[in-house]
Amino acid sequence: MKNAIEVRNLTKSFPGFTLNDLTFTLPEGAILGLIGENGAGKSTTIKLLLHALEADNGSAKVLGCDVKDPAYSAVKNRIGVVLDEAYFPEVLTARQVGKVLRHAYSDWQDADYEAYLNRFSLPDDKMFRDYSRGMKMKLAIAAALSHKPQLLILDEATAGLDPLVRDEIVDLFYEFTRDPSHSILISSHIISDLEKLCDYVAFLHKGNLLFCEEKDALLDRYCVVHTDEAALRALPNSAIKGIRKNPYGSEILLYAEDVPASLTAERPTLENLILLLSKGDAAK
Secondary structure (H helix, E strand, C coil): CCEEEEEEEEEEEECCEEEEEEEEEEECCCEEEEECCCCCCHHHHHHHHCCCCCCCEEEEEECCEECCCCCHHHHHHHEEEECCCCCCCCCCEHHHHHHHHCCCCCCCCHHHHHHHHHHCCCCCCCEHHHCCHHHHHHHHHHHHHCCCCCEEEEECCCCCCCHHHHHHHHHHHHHHCCCCCCEEEEECCCHHHHHHHCCEEEEEECCEEEEEEEHHHHHHHEEEEEECHHHHHHCCHHHEEEEEEECCEEEEEEEHHHCCCCCCEECCCHHHHHHHHHHCCCCC
């Protein structure tokens, strides 16, 4: 199986923060969700993949090309990028944006772009500065999809959008990956979107990659139990992977194989798993 992205031991340091020894792959035809709190290193990772930042150590290949290779500038024609804010000249209309981008991408498709504008009901005569946030993100996504990309890199592309717009965009991403040569890397705070969308999940926490795994296998490995203080004390510390206490008891994350027969367990949601791993205090 070919990989759309290959990252090996990637490191980048700033004052007060280090993205530390990052290693993961995104198989071709798959969707990888990059999850983490604000400041975890998601945007830094994406900037390194786009070679907008220079890594201190390690390597990154995108669509088979090392990002430091001069040939990578041509490879970027096959990458559609949507950042957390859409950046287009404020006085241009959507149609004028297309005329500009026609000269920026070697495979720009006027017909595809026009189809996305119609699908998203984006007005022809409205300037970008007068768009709502949802309209701005739709325009950015339309542009990203209109030059025959093989890979989409999306940094918080659904943040701040209402649920109906998010669902519309998530459906569009599903359509994109029906082609087995297409792949998506998407970072988001909206874990429920990623749970529906992603095949793989990578979890960054304070600059460290805690895991990058196939989503269903990950969720099958863990269980959540709700129990009282007495049952909690009976569990060995080594079995507890995360815990949240409340006035009514404790919510405990365990490996499925470590759940005692006396306790009732449930499969975690991705959001619950991430919260317990990142915020849970395993000390009893």
